[in-house]
Amino acid sequence: MGAVGSYLRGVPNSADRDEFNQNLRRAHDGLGPVLPQQTAEEIRATYEEALREDQAHLDRQETIKSLDAFAMGHKELCDTKANGQLLLNQANTMFGEGLHTVAHFEQAYNHLRTKTDFLRIDKTVLAAQQRQAAKQHFETETARTAQRAFNPNEDYSVMSLEEMRQRSDEVLLQEMQAAGERGGNGF
Numbered sequence: 794m795g796a797v798g799s800y801l802r803g804v805p806n807s808a809d810r811d812e813f814n815q816n817l818r819r820a821h822d823g824l825g826p827v828l829p830q831q832t833a834e835e836i837r838a839t840y841e842e843a844l845r846e847d848q849a850h851l852d853r854q855e856t857i858k859s860l861d862a863f864a865m866g867h868k869e870l871c872d873t874k875a876n877g878q879l880l881l882n883q884a885n886t887m888f889g890e891g892l893h894t895v896a897h898f899e900q901a902y903n904h905l906r907t908k909t910d911f912l913r914i915d916k917t918v919l920a921a922q923q924r925q926a927a928k929q930h931f932e933t934e935t936a937r938t939a940q941r942a943f944n945p946n947e948d949y950s951v952m953s954l955e956e957m958r959q960r961s962d963e964v965l966l967q968e969m970q971a972a973g974e975r976g977g978n979g980f
Contacts, residue, residue, distance in 0.1 A: 852892040856881070863898040869919040870902070870912065879911055 808814045819825065831839070860880060864872055883901035884893045905912050952960075 849891075856893045859893055859895050860898055863895045863902070866895075867902065869915050869922055871915055873913055876912055879905060 860877060863880070864870060864877075870876060880898055880901050881893070883905055884897045887901055887904070888897050902912070906914075
């Protein structure tokens with residue numbers, strides 16, 4: 794079977810585990826040095842750092858999605874890199890770095906619109922939005938006034954007494970104003 798040395802192959806040699814000897818053998822073979830073994834605390838710190846980096850990467854991706862969603866809701870905001878950077882910097886200033894939501898960008902946008910003139914805004918889209926908002930407000934007020942006006946055919950049994958009193962006061966006020974405009978008490 795073999796020589797005397799075959800019995801010693803299973804016996805561990807402490808020099809095989811020694812970092813100096815390992816580096817010397819690796820240098821002789823043209824390889825780089827052996828990295829020292831990390832302690833449990835170093836491994837934990839490395840792992841936690843990798844988790845933080847992964848979370849920061851995920852937060853950046855979600856923030857970009859939120860900024861894109863915000864931009865879709867604000868057609869008056871020109872979709873430029875400068876505007877995006879301004880909004881992101883303002884959100885970082887207001888809420889700290891990290892994950893930002895559409896609500897964060899909304900607040901940052903309102904701050905930049907009211908306090909600065911840095912954002913690039915499409916004036917024609919903004920004017921159209923303002924006209925649409927005014928029209929919507931007019932329609933809402935008209936509907937509210939029509940709803941609150943006295944209607945003799947309405948079923949008042951489902952109304953509270955307070956609501957009926959408010960409506961009758963409004964009708965009386967309107968009649969008194971009309972009479973005053975006609976130049977008399979109207980009787």
